[in-house]
Amino acid sequence: MAHEIRWMKENRVLYVSYQGHQTSDAIKACLDDMAAYLDAVPNPIAMIINWREVTDYDIKDLRANMGHRTYSHPMAARGVLVGFNPLEAMLNETTVINTRGSKNTQYVSTIEEAEEYLEAMLA
Secondary structure (H helix, E strand, O other), X not given: OOEEEEEEXXXXXXXXXXXXXXXXXXHHHHHHHHHHHXXXXXXXXXXXXXXXXXXXXXXXXXXXXXXXHHHHOOOEEEEEEEOOOHHHHHHHHHHHHHHHOOOOEEEEOOHHHHHHHOHHHHO
């Protein structure tokens, strides 16, 4: 599997880690699994999305899943993305905004920064 998903705080903060080589199909599989978690929660949640463990990808694959329901899911309150370079962040941001119609993402460099950003939700 090219990703890991687990709760950092049950029904509050979901941890998502993309790992290894990412293709558009691998990214879609992770988005599908994220949607399953979002479908099962009673309230909107935050997600820490870790891109730091990705070893390779084609830049076009970052936009290949535009329109995926995870991006506009009503239970996706906030995504804190870790380890995206400026180009990756811009491609992700335009994908989210074009799908969702609004911004719900924050970009940071480390997991520690993400945890600090979501400190109140993790408490």
